[in-house]
Amino acid sequence: MSRKKRAGLVAAILLAGFLAYRLIARPHAERPVPPPVPVRVAVAHYADVPVRVGALGLVQAYRTVTVEPMITGPMTAVDFRQGSFVRRGALLARIDPRPYQAALAQALAKRAQDQALLALARDTLDRYRLLIAHHYISAEIVAQQKATVAADRAIVAQDSAAVETARTNLSYTRIVAPIAGRTGILAVNAGNIVSPSLPGGIVTITTVQPIYVAFSLPQQDLPDVLRVLHARSPDVTAFARGRGGHTAPSRGVLAVLDNVINQSTGTLTLKARFQNPSLALWPGAFVNVRLRVRTDRHVLVVPSVAVRQGPGGAFVYVVRRAVAGAKGATGAPSRVADVPVVLGFADQRRTVIRSGLAAGDEVVVLGGSRLNPGARVRILPAVPSRHPAPGVA
Numbered sequence: 001m002s003r004k005k006r007a008g009l010v011a012a013i014l015l016a017g018f019l020a021y022r023l024i025a026r027p028h029a030e031r032p033v034p035p036p037v038p039v040r041v042a043v044a045h046y047a048d049v050p051v052r053v054g055a056l057g058l059v060q061a062y063r064t065v066t067v068e069p070m071i072t073g074p075m076t077a078v079d080f081r082q083g084s085f086v087r088r089g090a091l092l093a094r095i096d097p098r099p100y101q102a103a104l105a106q107a108l109a110k111r112a113q114d115q116a117l118l119a120l121a122r123d124t125l126d127r128y129r130l131l132i133a134h135h136y137i138s139a140e141i142v143a144q145q146k147a148t149v150a151a152d153r154a155i156v157a158q159d160s161a162a163v164e165t166a167r168t169n170l171s172y173t174r175i176v177a178p179i180a181g182r183t184g185i186l187a188v189n190a191g192n193i194v195s196p197s198l199p200g201g202i203v204t205i206t207t208v209q210p211i212y213v214a215f216s217l218p219q220q221d222l223p224d225v226l227r228v229l230h231a232r233s234p235d236v237t238a239f240a241r242g243r244g245g246h247t248a249p250s251r252g253v254l255a256v257l258d259n260v261i262n263q264s265t266g267t268l269t270l271k272a273r274f275q276n277p278s279l280a281l282w283p284g285a286f287v288n289v290r291l292r293v294r295t296d297r298h299v300l301v302v303p304s305v306a307v308r309q310g311p312g313g314a315f316v317y318v319v320r321r322a323v324a325g326a327k328g329a330t331g332a333p334s335r336v337a338d339v340p341v342v343l344g345f346a347d348q349r350r351t352v353i354r355s356g357l358a359a360g361d362e363v364v365v366l367g368g369s370r371l372n373p374g375a376r377v378r379i380l381p382a383v384p385s386r387h388p389a390p391g392v393a
Contacts, residue, residue: 036333036378039367041319042303044357049296051345053224057215057238057272057289059281061206065179067092068201069194070172073099075202078190080183086205088180093202095194097173104166111159118152125149181207206283211276213238213252215289216267224293225257225268235292236272240280250274250281254291296345300353306363307343307351315340316357317364317371319379333376336364 069075073095080092125145131137184204188194194202213236217225236252252274261268272289274281281287306316317336339361344352357363362379364371371377 034376036376037367037370038380039317039319039336039364039371039377040380040382041362042306042365044300044302044353044361044363045359046298047301047350049299049301049345049350049352050292051294051296052237052290052292052347053217053221054288054290055215055217057213057287059238059240059283059285059287060212060214060271061181061208061283062210062212062273063179063181063207064283065181065205066201067175067178067203067205068196068198069095069175070196071095071100071169072195073173073193075188075190075192075194078186080177080203082183082186082203085182086177086180088177090177091174092177092183093175093190095173095175097170100166100170100173104163104170107159107162107166111156111163114152114155114159118149118156121145121149121152175202177205179205179207181205208279208281208283209276210273211281211283212255213272213274213281213287213289214269215272216262216265216269217291219261219266219268221293222261222268225254225270225291228254228291228293229257236274237290237292238272238274238281239288239290240282240285250276296352299344300357300359301350302353302357302363303365304346304349304351306365306368307341307346308368310338313340314343317368318357319362319364319377321362334379336371336373336375336377338373 075093076096077094078092079094080086080090086092125142125148128137128142128145132139132142182205184206186203187200188198188202236254238250238252240250252272254270255273256271258269270291272291302316307314308316315338318339319334319336321334339356341356342354344354346352364377366380367377
């Protein structure tokens with residue numbers, strides 16, 4: 001290689017080394033600094049938090065009665081509208097009464113006949129008593145007549161029972177509502193022969209005002225449930241799925257706690273009673289149920305969205321604001337620190353913090369997925385809301 005080419009190669013190597021040195025040794029101040037992460041914060045504060053346990057509930061009718069015919073015969077008329085509300089004693093349907101009217105008339109006639117025979121036997125006994133006083137007849141004849149009177153009296157009593165049976169059967173030709181409630185779908189139309197063995201009866205009546213919601217809770221909640229029952233103010237809320245996915249809350253009271261724990265599931269079975277004025281709860285529907293078991297007084301809370309989970313457990317990002325006027329703090333952005341916390345009761349809105357925070361600490365509720373410890377942040381203004389999360393700054 002000639003001296004000229006060798007000199008050119010050395011110059012190229014030196015230039016490349018110089019450029020590499022300049023890139024590696026560039027001062028830290030000249031490197032691009034990422035912009036602050038925009039976040040929204042909330043303030044940790046003290047509050048009274050109602051503690052509720054949730055479950056999936058099944059709406060059940062307060063009372064359910066299957067209306068069945070008590071006698072056999074052709075059903076001649078239906079006197080209610082399907083799906084309508086009926087009062088107790090309202091006429092629902094009619095069965096042809098003529099055979100039962102005839103049976104009642106026959107029973108009345110038989111009783112009248114036997115009453116006449118009883119009256120004759122009593123008159124005869126009275127005459128025998130006068131005759132035996134003058135020794136005209138023997139005592140045996142009087143005793144026989146007394147037995148005849150007693151037998152006729154028993155026959156009349158039997159006839160009276162037959163009259164009551166016939167009258168009762170005749171009353172069964174008018175099928176009436178045993179309870180007040182809403183009728184279901186008619187199972188048998190007029191013109192059919194009905195009988196007491198009719199499968200499914202004629203119609204079902206359910207009481208929906210008030211109404212029950214049955215649900216189950218883990219057996220570990222038994223002490224709280226018993227405390228609520230003894231307090232005589234068990235507050236239960238049911239959320240039924242409404243139009244557009246929204247829920248219509250209904251408030252009720254805990255009414256029944258089953259006397260055994262389900263061994264196969266380890267759960268308690270409970271029933272809550274709701275007045276159901278707007279008929280938002282309907283038998284057979286599934287609803288979300290929340291039972292308030294206690295109220296935690298003066299506890300530190302933050303919005304639940306502020307709590308994050310890491311390898312070491314739960315933590316929150318706490319904003320460390322730059323101190324205005326401090327040396328070197330002029331225009332300095334705020335930074336965040338990851339602070340481990342011990343959690344208490346939590347729901348979708350709020351989480352109780354047992355330790356790790358103090359009242360007034362600002363925690364990140366929006367933008368936390370882009371943060372890491374020590375990251376710079378820019379705090380966004382609060383968004384007005386009709387139902388803001390508690391403590392949102």
